Amino acid sequence: MNAERPSAGFPPLVEPGPELPPELVERYRRQITLPHIGAVGQRRIRSASVLVIGAGGLGSPVVHYLAGCGVGSLTIVDDDAVDLSNLHRQVIHGVDTLGEPKAESAARAVARLDPSIRVQPVNARVSAENVLDLVQGHDVIVDGSDNFATRYLVADASEITGVPVVWGAVLRRSGHVSVFWPGRGAHYRDVFPEPPGPAEAPSCAQAGVLGTLPGVIGTVMATQVLLLVTGTGSPLIGRLLVWDEATSTSRTLLTAPDPTRTRAAEIGPFPGSALCTAGAPGxxxxxxxxxxxxxxxxxxxxxxxxxxxxxxxxxxxxxxxxxxxxxxxxxxxxxxxxxxxxxxxxxxxxxxxxxxxxxxxxxxxxxxxxxxxxxxxxxxxxxxxxxx
The missing domain is CATH 3.40.250.10 (Rhodanese-like domain)
Structure with missing residues (x-):
């Protein structure tokens, strides 16, 4: 990975849908006014189907802003329930949904914002058995998960199906975002061939996180989805954005495919899984x-x-x-x-x-x-x- 370089333009992922009714034109007027979006771009956004893995710190802003910007269909996958310790950063939830499945809480937030959006909550953990079924039928995957097993499963499902992944992660004071689109730039396994040890990548519960950091990174992730859907701008394909919250600075690293890596043909164990479970309590x-x-x-x-x-x-x-x-x-x-x-x-x-x-x-x-x-x-x- 080297110095910053803008990526080339890419074609829109989604064909434009039907003409927007007057009430949607009024709702999205500020976006339609943008020359690079226009009515056709907004119709692409409205026709998009996005799979969001995780309704936590990163998933909260992703879901909220994709719904707000008019993405027509959202599938939200999370197996956890809303906890009081979540609310400082997972702002799509509230005290009225404590103890409820996060996927359902997030779906209700979307309905409050725009009941015309098709939203499907899935209260389940991503697994080798369900990941391909979850990915099928979507234009983009957003991976806001908090564990490496899920990240490698999603990455392999992306390579098998060809569906691009917008990936993000936060740890303490830094955040990372990239786009992994099979056949266009690096794959997640090219950049992260092996998961770090538990001491190197503790959870937010162990390491702590300021509530604003997932908001910043999640909003960047949502923007990447819109760039892919509309074919505008320069999405982070072949690049890894690193944001330092403490210094309010960012840098962009180049990424490249590993020509020696075997491409995923089926869903299998993620790298280091045997090592990660070797010392686990029996x-x-x-x-x-x-x-x-x-x-x-x-x-x-x-x-x-x-x-x-x-x-x-x-x-x-x-x-x-x-x-x-x-x-x-x-x-x-x-x-x-x-x-x-x-x-x-x-x-x-x-x-x-x-x-x-x-x-x-x-x-x-x-x-x-x-x-x-x-x-x-x-x-x-x-x-x-x-x-x-």
Whole structure:
């Protein structure tokens, strides 16, 4: 990847639909007035069908602005529910939709904005079994997912079907956007042949994110969709935009196809998947919320009392924790090992969602064999416990 260079023009992805009725002409008058959009461009936008993966931090502005600009058909895929901690950045949702599926909450927001838009919420996780079916029939994919398994699945489905992907990601103070269009520029696997390790790419819950950053990146992603649909401007094909929130600066890196890479012909495991699961807790090292409640009920009745260790940060622990648990942050566990934990015949590690506790268990496992007692982690973490 090298210095900045504008990409060449590309043909419109979508043929113009029928003439717009007067009420839509009035609604989109400010866009139609633009010479490079005009009535024909707006008809292309209205005929476009866009698949949006993720209705979270990036999906929120993408869905809102694509609907506002008149994209006629949106499919929104997300398997998560709206949580209070989402609302500072996932502004398409509100307190009135807490606990509801994000895909459905986002679909209702679209209906409030423009009930004439066709919107299909899909409350499911993207998988090897459903990704090709999800992609079929759409003009563009927007990948606003927050995990590498989904990103590689979407990338391979794009290469198989030929449907371009507008991809974005945020981490701490920086954001990235690019367009991956099979046969035109680099593929996601060309730029990211291997996923980073968990420590290199923590989630927003672990690393934190200012609420405005996904708004900036998501809006750029929505713009890329409109450029592709109308065939105007220079979309980020063969280029990777990097935005630094702290300095309010950006740079654009060139990307290129890897001639040695084998093109995707079927949906398979993403690179590094075996490595990523090699140290994951097994069934004997995992307890779910229901089973932990049974253990605690038995302890209240005179049975063995488990030691509950919260590996989150102190401020998270102070905001709410499992009854009787002790706080030993992950960085302390990683630095001091088993010596940082209280003794017990049954030790259960937990965090917010289960990622950090699994990491702590993997780090403690080698030395734990010399220590009496059982070590497990809570699947789903504190979030799963609260959901019951």
């Amino acid at each position: 069934p004997q090292e995992t307890v779910d919320p229901a089973a932990l409640r049974e253990i605690l009920d038995a302890a209240a009745a005179g049975g063995p009392v488990p030691v509950l260790v919260d590996v989150r940060e102190p401020w998270e622990f102070a905001a709410g924790a499992l009854p009787g648990s002790v706080n030993v942050p992950l960085h302390t566990v990683l630095e001091h090992g088993v010596g940082a934990l209280p003794a017990g015949d049954e030790v259960v590690l937990y965090c917010q969602g289960g990622v950090r506790s699994a990491q702590a268990l993997a780090a403690l496992r080698p030395a734990w064999t010399d220590r009496e007692g059982r070590l497990r982690h809570l699947a789903g973490g504190y979030d799963g416990w609260q959901r019951g």
